[in-house]
Each structure stands twice: as C-alpha cells, then as structure tokens.
Amino acid sequence: MSYITRRALSTLIPPKIASPNAIGAAKDAARMERVVNFYARLPRGPAPEPKPTGLLERYGERYFGKNPSAAPIFHVIAGLLALGYGMDYYFHLRHHKNHPH
Structure with missing residues (x-):
C-alpha cells in the first residue's frame, strides 16, 4: 500500500486507545476525553435558518x-x-x- 493511500485511510480509522497500564496512557486518555467532550458539546439537529441582516x-x-x-x-x-x-x-x-x- 502506498504512503498516500495509507495516509488517506488513516483519517477514517480512529486512533487506538491505549490500555490504562500502558506507558503514556494518561496522556492519550486525556486527549481522547477532550475530543469526546468537544463532540458532546456540539449542537444537534439541523442548523437554524440564517436571518437576513442588510x-x-x-x-x-x-x-x-x-x-x-x-x-x-x-x-x-x-x-x-x-x-x-x-x-x-x-x-x-x-x-x-x-x-x-
């Protein structure tokens, strides 16, 4: 598999979550928690209709x-x-x- 194909497919596959016993797991867990919190705060449903201003x-x-x-x-x-x-x-x-x- 070429480098470009691997790079393109890597964006579709979520990163592996390290086990709690692995070295550096706290860093990865904190990063994943920030990502999860970010997506949890996003609004759901269709976007509101934009109001004309001018x-x-x-x-x-x-x-x-x-x-x-x-x-x-x-x-x-x-x-x-x-x-x-x-x-x-x-x-x-x-x-x-x-x-x-």
Missing part, C-alpha cells in the same frame, strides 16, 4: 425567497419612471425663461 438581504428574502413574486419588476419600472420624471423636471427648469442660468 437591506438587500431582507429584500431578496422577501421577494426571491421561498415565495418569489413579480414585485421587483414593478419596483424597477416605478424607479425608472421616478428617475425619468425627475430628470425631465430638472432639465426643463434649466432651460426655463425665468431660470437665472
């Missing part, structure tokens, strides 16, 4: 999340109309006869 994340969650809708299309149309009206109004006033420019 403005764009909340907008995306609302309109593109579980129940997508066509509202963003209407929001874009309304935004373009408002922007166009504002530009028309501004440029009309720039060339108005009473405007001091």
Whole structure:
C-alpha cells in the first residue's frame, strides 16, 4: 500500500486507545476525553435558518425567497419612471425663461 493511500485511510480509522497500564496512557486518555467532550458539546439537529441582516438581504428574502413574486419588476419600472420624471423636471427648469442660468 502506498504512503498516500495509507495516509488517506488513516483519517477514517480512529486512533487506538491505549490500555490504562500502558506507558503514556494518561496522556492519550486525556486527549481522547477532550475530543469526546468537544463532540458532546456540539449542537444537534439541523442548523437554524440564517436571518437576513442588510437591506438587500431582507429584500431578496422577501421577494426571491421561498415565495418569489413579480414585485421587483414593478419596483424597477416605478424607479425608472421616478428617475425619468425627475430628470425631465430638472432639465426643463434649466432651460426655463425665468431660470437665472
């Protein structure tokens, strides 16, 4: 068996737990106890659903999340109309006869 194969398989096989009478067993037992305690403290079950935090994340969650809708299309149309009206109004006033420019 090649070195690479042995190295890959060694991650799948748990380390041997030394008997209490073996030299250095306390060190190994303490290390295994820390590993067991670490895994015992991990949360169980499915991960909680992440909550959107920013403005764009909340907008995306609302309109593109579980129940997508066509509202963003209407929001874009309304935004373009408002922007166009504002530009028309501004440029009309720039060339108005009473405007001091």
